[in-house]
Structures are given as C-alpha cells and as structure tokens.
Amino acid sequence: MGPIEEKLVRSIEAVGRWVEDRNYKGYEYSDGLLSPLHVLTFHNRFLERCLLQFVRLSPVNIRPVVGVKPQESTKGRGYMAWGYTTMFRLTGETRHKEKAAECLRWLDENKAKNYEAHSWGNHFPFTGRGGRIPRYEPIIVWTSLIGQAFLDGYEIFGEKRYLEVAESICRWICALPQEKTSRGTCLSYVAYEQISVHNSNMLGAAMLARTARITGEPEFRNLAAEAMEYSCARQLPDGAWYYGQDPKFHWVDNFHTGYNLDSLKCYIESTGDQTFDGNLRRGAEYYMKVFFEKDGAPRYYNNKTYPIDIQCASQAITTLAYISDLFPEAWDLAGKVAGWTIDNMQDKTGYFYYRVLPWKIIKVPMLHWGQATMYRGLTLLLAKTRDGRIRYERSDDRGNKGRLPEEEIRRRRA
Numbered sequence: 187m188g189p190i191e192e193k194l195v196r197s198i199e200a201v202g203r204w205v206e207d208r209n210y211k212g213y214e215y216s217d218g219l220l221s222p223l224h225v226l227t228f229h230n231r232f233l234e235r236c237l238l239q240f241v242r243l244s245p246v247n248i249r250p251v252v253g254v255k256p257q258e259s260t261k262g263r264g265y266m267a268w269g270y271t272t273m274f275r276l277t278g279e280t281r282h283k284e285k286a287a288e289c290l291r292w293l294d295e296n297k298a299k300n301y302e303a304h305s306w307g308n309h310f311p312f313t314g315r316g317g318r319i320p321r322y323e324p325i326i327v328w329t330s331l332i333g334q335a336f337l338d339g340y341e342i343f344g345e346k347r348y349l350e351v352a353e354s355i356c357r358w359i360c361a362l363p364q365e366k367t368s369r370g371t372c373l374s375y376v377a378y379e380q381i382s383v384h385n386s387n388m389l390g391a392a393m394l395a396r397t398a399r400i401t402g403e404p405e406f407r408n409l410a411a412e413a414m415e416y417s418c419a420r421q422l423p424d425g426a427w428y429y430g431q432d433p434k435f436h437w438v439d440n441f442h443t444g445y446n447l448d449s450l451k452c453y454i455e456s457t458g459d460q461t462f463d464g465n466l467r468r469g470a471e472y473y474m475k476v477f478f479e480k481d482g483a484p485r486y487y488n489n490k491t492y493p494i495d496i497q498c499a500s501q502a503i504t505t506l507a508y509i510s511d512l513f514p515e516a517w518d519l520a521g522k523v524a525g526w527t528i529d530n531m532q533d534k535t536g537y538f539y540y541r542v543l544p545w546k547i548i549k550v551p552m553l554h555w556g557q558a559t560m561y562r563g564l565t566l567l568l569a570k571t572r573d574g575r576i577r578y579e580r581s582d583d584r585g586n587k588g589r590l591p592e593e594e595i596r597r598r599r600a
Contacts, residue, residue, distance in 0.1 A: 190521060194568045197528045198273070198561065200536035202266075205557050210263055210289075211256040212553025213249055215242055215497075215540065217310040221252040224311075234313040245543075247550040260296065260306040262554035263289045264332035269558075269565040271338045276569055283343065290339055293332060294351055298324040301377070303358035304351050305329040315434050316381050325376055326362065327445075329355055330389040334452075337396055352397050356406050359390045370416025371409070383430040384417045385442040388449035391417075395456040407457060414453050417446065418465040425472030426488060438488040440477045440498040444505035447473060451509055470513050477502065482522030483530075483542075494542040496556040499527040503563035507570045520567050527560070 205212075218241030219234060227233035241248060249255075270286035273279070297304045305324030312319045319325065333355040340348035363380040365372040373390040375381035391413035398406035421427055422438075427446050429435040450466045453459070477485050477498075484498040485491040506520035531539045537551040538560050551557065 190525075191568065191571055193528060194524065194564055194571065197524075197532060198269075198564045198568065200532070201538065201557050201561050201564075202269075202536075204536035204551075205262070205266060205553065205561065206285075208256070208553075210266065210292075210553070211258055212262070212551060212557070213247070213254065213256055214259065214308070214310065215552050215555045216308075216312050216314075217249070217254055217257065218242055218252075219311045219313065220254045220257070221249075223252055231313055231318065234318075238313060245546055245548055249550075256553075257309040258296075259309065259554040259558065260293060261328045261331060262558040263293050264306075264328070264335045265554060265558035265562040267293070268335040268338055269561040271335070271342050272562075272565040272569050275342055276565075276572060286339060287343070287345075290336060290348060290351075293336075294347070298322060301358060303361070304333075304354040305358045305377075306332055316375065316383070317379075319376060323376065323378070324358070326359060326373060326386045326390045327375070329358065330386075330393040333393045334396070337393075337400070340400070349397075349400065352393075353401060353403075356394050356397050356403070359394060360405060360409060362390075365416075367416065369419040370414070371412040372416045373409075373413050381430075382432070383435065384420070384427045385429070385445040385449075387413050388417050388446050388453075392449035392452035392456070395453045399456040410453060410457070411459065414450065414462060418450070418462045421465050421469065425468035425470075426476075427469070440484055440486055441495075441501035443469070443473050443477070444501040447505050448508055451512070466509075466512075470509055470516070473505070474513070474516060474519060478519060478523065482519070482524075482526035484523055484527075492542075492544055493548075494531075496527070496531060496538050496540055496552065497559060499523060499531065499538075500556070500559035500563040503527070503567050504559070507563070507567040510570055517570060521571070524564060524567055 216238060218238040223237060227237055241252060241254065267286045267289035270282045274282035274286065298307055301324060306328045307322050307324040309321065311321045333352050336348045336351045339345060359373060362377055363374040365380055365382045372382040373387045375383050375386045391410040394406040394410035420431060426438045427443060429437055429442055447469050450462060454462060454466065476488050479485065479491065483494055484502045486493055486495055486498055502523050503520050506516040510517035510520060531542065533539065538556045539547055540550045540552050540556060541548040
C-alpha cells in the first residue's frame with residue numbers, strides 16, 4: 187500500500203470512528219430553526235432566514251447557547267452506508283457489511299411517515315430562497331442519494347429488500363409534481379409544490395435510470411430521459427449549470443455542479459443513451475477548470491473561492507473520483523483535493539471542519555454536511571486508487587511487466 191492509500195485509510199478510519207462514537211448524530215449547517223428562538227420569528231420568512239443564517243454563519247459554534255441539539259441525519263446515515271459498502275467491497279471485512287446493513291435498516295424504518303413510498307427529509311425545518319420545507323418533509327435530493335446507497339447495497343450484498351426500497355423510492359419520485367416543457371420535464375424538489383432545480387432533477391433522473399437498468403421498468407427509464415433532457419437542454423454554453431432557471435437561482439457553485447455530473451454519468455451508464463455525452467464532457471471540463479485552486483483547495487463559486495466549504499471538498503472528491511475513468515486527469519485532481527482537505531480541514535480527533543475563511547477556520551463539526559460526505563468521498567477515492575494499482579500490478583499478466591495501464595499512458599502523453 188502506497189503513501190496515498192495509507193493517508194486515505196488513516197483519514198477514513200478517523201472520521202468513521204468520530205461519527206460512530208456519536209451514534210450518527212450531530213449538527214448540520216442549516217439546523218438553526220431548531221432553536222427555541224424560532225418562536226420569536228413569528229413564522230415570518232425573512233426573520234426565519236435571518237435566524238438560520240445567524241446560526242450557520244457564526245464563527246464559533248453557538249448552537250448549544252441557542253438551544254440547538256445534535257440530531258439524527260437521514261442523509262448522514264445514507265452516506266455512511268454508501269462508504270461502508272465500498273469498504274466491504276475493498277476489504278471483505280464483515281464489520282463494514284454489518285455497519286452498512288444497520289444504517290440501511292435504520293433508513294428503511296425511518297422513512298417519511300406521511301408518504302407510503304420511501305422518501306426522506308431533514309430532522310430540522312428550513313427556510314431559504316425557494317421557500318419553507320417543514321421538518322421531516324422529504325426532498326428528492328436526500329431521497330435520491332439515499333436510494334443510490336440502497337442500490338449499492340443490493341448490488342454488493344444481494345439483499346432483495348434493498349431493491350424493493352429502491353423501487354419504492356422511484357414510485358415516490360414518479361409521483362412528484364413535474365414541470366413539463368417542450369424540452370424535457372423537471373422533477374420537483376419537494377412533493378407539495380413545483381420547485382424546479384437542476385441538481386435535484388438530475389439526481390432523481392439518475393436514481394430512476396439506475397433502478398430501471400436492474401428492474402427493466404419503462405416508466406422509470408422514460409421519465410429519467412425526460413428529466414435529463416430538461417437540464418441538459420439548459421446547460422450554459424461554457425458547460426456550467428445555474429442552480430435553477432428562475433432568476434433567483436442564477437448562481438453556479440461547486441458541489442451542485444458535482445451532483446449534476448455524477449447524475450449525468452450515472453444516467454448514461456445505466457441507459458446506454460449517448461445523447462448527452464457532450465453535455466457530460468463540457469460539464470466535466472468546466473468543473474475541473476473553474477472550481478479548484480492550484481494546491482487543490484476547492485472553490486465555492488465559479489467566481490469566488492471563499493468560503494472553502496467541506497461540502498465542496500467532499501463532493502469534489504466524490505465527483506472527480508467517479509468520473510476519472512472517463513477523464514483520467516480527474517484522478518490526479520481528486521487526490522490533490524483530498525490531500526489538501528485532510529491536511530487543512532481534518533481535526534486531530536478525526537472530524538472535518540466546516541469552513542475555511544481568509545481570516546479564520548470555522549471548526550464546527552457538521553454530520554452529513556462534513557463527516558458522512560467526506561467518508562463517502564474518501565472511500566470512493568480509495569477504491570479508485572486501489573483498483574488502479576491492482577490493474578497496474580496485474581499488467582504483467584499480458585506480458586507487459588512494469589508497463590503502465592493504457593489509460594495512464596494516454597493521460598501522461600496528453
């Protein structure tokens with residue numbers, strides 16, 4: 187095992203222990219409305235946003251002072267299960283399988299109560315530019331990402347229940363409001379009104395497409411194609427995507443772009459539909475060119491570096507590792523981002539800091555936003571790193587002893 191792998195393994199083990207020692211509970215970046223001070227907002231949307239931002243942007247952790255307690259995290263459990271599944275594939279160690287199974291069991295039992303099909307939301311209310319989302323109300327982002335963890339569990343462990351949950355998730359997605367246009371259909375962010383956002387729409391499409399590949403359900407595949415057409419038809423000429431088409435959503439950021447690229451690659455691989463190959467290429471080239479400093483630090487926006495946010499780091503590692511089989515330069519960049527993040531944002535106790543500002547590091551530990559997403563990203567990068575090393579070590583089976591894999595040769599020549 188080389189130094190890169192050793193560094194990844196140490197980091198993965200440390201953050202995993204930190205999460206497990208806290209029984210998968212923690213703070214989140216938008217949990218400020220759990221404060222008893224919420225009553226003083228009188229349910230005024232502007233005041234709610236002020237309270238939420240006051241807690242979120244505080245340079246110190248004021249949550250204990252304002253009465254915000256650590257909570258369960260549905261997406262945190264999903265991301266940890268995803269990482270455990272990857273670690274089991276790499277090591278064969280039963281402990282990883284048992285931890286993954288426990289997280290998926292918890293998610294199965296703790297789906298949103300007000301919907302028959304499987305879906306999940308936050309353990310806190312949220313008020314933002316798009317409106318209010320009540321506590322526990324499911325959203326397509328969390329639901330689709332958790333669904334991917336169930337599909338990984340099904341494919342690696344062969345557990346039939348995991349596929350049943352995935353199909354249930356897809357039924358919930360299909361029942362969402364839809365914005366139908368002449369250039370595709372946008373799946374809604376939430377179930378109670380139409381909110382059109384690109385990353386959530388594409389995440390839903392990816393979940394539908396991957397499940398359809400296994401089950402053969404045409405409704406899932408057809409809706410996935412319509413949803414992907416909507417977002418790809420609205421990709422900007424330089425390869426970027428706005429968060430959403432409504433003018434209030436006209437910004438371009440790192441981790442939502444990562445969601446889009448992950449989803450598009452998953453859709454293409456699941457369906458064999460090459461219609462959007464060019465969109466993936468343009469998006470990946472834009473992403474790698476715009477969102478990273480030379481030392482690997484992830485930028486938040488396309489036109490602004492700070493705050494350097496742990497969610498941008500974790501999603502960048504995930505996305506770059508995931509697309510590296512198509513874009514070999516992404517593997518080097520993923521390693522650079524991971525190294526920078528471990529060196530600059532991982533505490534000696536194992537957890538990752540929330541944000542780096544020009545003048546201060548905000549060390550508040552967020553559970554899903556920082557720890558679980560980093561666990562998933564680092565385990566995926568470890569898998570890609572180890573798979574690449576094994577391919578290299580086995581290359582002499584074809585009489586090419588000491589020869590680099592062909593994709594590595596092409597990358598270096600470029």
